[in-house]
Amino acid sequence: MTVSAVKFVRGFQRVLLFSAALVPAVGAYYLRAVGSGGLLFRNHAVHEVAITVSLLCSAFVAYVAVRCYRSSGEVFVGWLALALIGETLVYAPHGVFTRLSHDHTALFLIYGPASRLVMSVLLLRGLIGYDQPAAVDHKDDRLRWWKSAAVFLLIDLMLAWASTRHADKMPILRLVLEYSALAATATALIMLLLRPRHSPLMRLYAFALVGFATSSVTFVYASPWTHLWWYAHAVFAAGFLMLGYGVLQAFHTTGSFSGVFSQEQLMEYLRAAKASAELTANQLKMANARLEVLARTDSLTGAVNRREFMERAEYELERAKRTHAPLSLMVLDLDHFKEINDRHGHDAGDIVLQRFVEMSIVHLRTVDIFGRIGGEEFAVLMPNTGIEEATAVAQRLVEAAREMHPSSAEGMPIDVSVSIGVACLGPDGDSIATLMRAADLRLYRAKQDGRDRVVAA
Secondary structure (H helix, E strand, O other): OOHHHHHHHHHHHHHHHHHHHHHHHHHHHHHHHHOHHHOEOOOHHHHHHHHHHHHHHHHHHHHHHHHHHHHHOOHHHHHHHHHHHHHHHHHHHHHHOHHHOOOOHHHHHHHHHHHHHHHHHHHHHHHHOOOOOOOOOOOOOHHHHHHHHHHHHHHHHHHHHHHHHOHHHHHHHHHHHHHHHHHHHHHHHHHHHHOOOOOHHHHHHHHHHHHHHHHHHHHHHOOOOEHHHHHHHHHHHHHHHHHHHHHHHHHHOOOOOOOOOOHHHHHHHHHHHHHHHHHHHHHHHHHHHHHHHHHHEOOOOOOEOHHHHHHHHHHHHHHHHHHOOOEEEEEEEEOOHHHHHHHHOHHHHHHHHHHHHHHHHHHOOOOOEEEEOOOOEEEEEEEOOOHHHHHHHHHHHHHHHHOOOOEOOOOOEOOOOEEEEEEEOEOOEOOHHHHHHHHHHHHHHHHHOOOOOEEOO
């Protein structure tokens, strides 16, 4: 599927979610528009049963939310638990005073908007702290819950006192509380729109907020016991059920809302993890290759080291024996190298070694194996090469070394010469060890004969 197609599907998916969130509002508008929302259904028993069931449900969900908070320490879940406890305790008198609704209407009605305001404010506070790190003392904070419960019960008492002493002002207070709850819920929704949280549980949270906002608007326009009033309860209950389901889902997973991921998110994380693992594997492979090169190469000159030279020499020796091909070996030693170090310094000596290797590689074939086997001692294995051809190459190296003249740090030219001993497979031996001994003996003779020369016989 192309990128544009994926974007279109995701956009249409958002349209469907937005449309689903608006369905309760459309239902409320319909009931109000056709007038059926004004019909009365005054049934105290149904109301008491409904409130009892809702309180038991909210109390249980609040308990589970507290358990989630103690498990994860997520700040958002902590405020969510307080919101559920507050809604349960502040809303309870609304059911208790059901049968007083006719004589004490203000007392009966005030607890609904008050509970919605308490819950919406605490939900908003939790959303503000969504990105905060986990609380440190989340496992031992029982006093916090008891203090909060005491505050909520105090709110119940204050509302009861206000309703009995100032009943005439309760309709205005009820509207203030309802509009305040709506404002808090709307603020939380705006925050989610500006900074979306991609957890699937936060999607349920957003739907719950839409349900709470819709119910607040509906309660403003509904009269007690009308169909519209009952419908507002149903809308609020739908929002609460979504929120409660989210809490239970968090309990079964990570105990937090932010730590639960959708299948799409998991697939994205898996793809990212796979790409990261492949990148790490490639980097490790490259690092191992570099380490292997370093393990086989002389760090100063770039020539192969003694171990690598001997391994490759053994392989070429066996191949030459199988194919009856000629094979020659030369051992090279820079003349008076200690004097170069003593006179010009070790840095100058390093420069001489590097320039000598660079020069030698230019005069050798790619199939030739050039290695540094000692301080200023080198060796060259030349496959498919007889003694005459090897001697000629060695002579060219001697002549090229004379013409090097690298400069020291002070700019002084350094005279360089090399002595070389050459041996050949067959006449001089049938192993690398015997060839090395023969070439070393001839190198020693070259040194005795005055250096700066080749000895091959």
